[in-house]
Amino acid sequence: MADPEAQIPDVEDTPIEDVEMGAAEDGEGAEAEESMLPDIEPDLPARETFVDFFKSPIVELIVGTGEDQTVLTAHQAFLHKSPYFAELLSQSSSRRVDLPHDDLTAVGSFLEYLYNDEYFPKRLHPHSKDSALETDPTLPSPDDNGVALLRHARVYTLADKFGLPALKSLAHSKIHRTGSTARGEMAYARFVYKETSAEDTTIRKPVAAFWATRSHVLRHEADAKFRSMCLEFPQFAFDVLTLVLDQKEKGSGSGGGGGAGPSVVLPVPASGRKRARVSQG
Template identity: 30%
Template sequence: MASLSRPQKDLHESLEAQASRFSANVATSNTYAVHRAIICPRSEFFAAACRNAFREDAEGRISLPDDEPAIVDMMVQYFYRLDYRQSPEPEDDPSVTDQKQKSNGGAHSLLLHAKVYTLAEKYAIGGLKDLALSKFKTAAAQAWDTADFLNAATEAYTSTVDSDRGMRDAAIEAFAKHKDLLSRNDVKTAIEGLGSFAFDLLMYFHRKGRIWDV
């Protein structure tokens, strides 16, 4: 058998570990009927939530009131497809045409990938973190000169702990590759509000021996 990627291994191990378990309902503003055999082995949070839900609620409902519904939807997509896509927007939204013209992983996706990464960290879903980070890096290479890129960097630096370097390092690397961004006033303002971002960027240039070229 060909070697499996981490997400594929997650799926196989989930099915094998708890194949006899039943389903649960994950609820935000939407409700998803999910299989405990899929979600519980991947996350101790969901394993504990399933145990508590079935003790306290005959429907086995797991409520996630603090999480953005669209991002939870992407998490559920990942559980079953080992991938996720942005939910479709209304066709009469004038922004839709502009977004469809962007390549896969365009500007609007940057913040979404950062939020998916944050959610995956919250619920300890390692494969989803890896996937979101990979998608972010691909998108950033195409759409770094956008306001959404700044929003994604802000998400990385305000919604993850200091020791979680994945998304933070990806944002720093993207900035370093396009240092002309640093001449923009909106970028300067954003960086001023991002705590250790400026220090991290300086250390990145130092490690690369480029500190005097900035």
């Protein structure tokens, strides 16, 4: 008996609907397989632009008290650069901060730094250690009250309060680029020893060193003020005396047999020149 012939259907006899259905099912399977593949595209954080800072809410800073009270405004995102303000604003829904005991000019310099990474008077050549500062026409001449020195000193202490070490370093570098008179230097020294901690040798040590090498100036230009300063701040007198005695020991030669060495002649520079101190920036 003959075997039955195998019947192979003609492709042309296959309904078009069946072909399309099969193709569709194959496509759905491929899509299903693709959907099961892991997402390999990295999630990149959005870049924060300078414009984004200006989109943040406005915060009011109430500086001073009474008739001297002034209202300043700043964007919250800029203020968040300061750990002090970041914590303060995160703990309260109010966008108002009272600064009754802070200096208005120093707060203005602080805000200028937040926005521009600098404050007036700016360094003429920021990348040079010997760069001079811009001319400030508002400063008195001679600056017997130490206005310029005190301006930067107040920015220094404010930067310490607000947790901005870079601003502290900037203010400190400007102090060493600022000239004054003997009386102005004494006003600056009084502020430093009154407003900074005893551990802050960064700003205190140069002050003591400045006066330790200026005995002639003390006798002829600031004797009364120096005496008052020593009585008001004994630590200042001790720091100056320690440096003077250290210099005397180095000059006399402590390694010998105890004999008196040559006397030490301390330099006598003019009190109004720019200060030759070691600076941070």
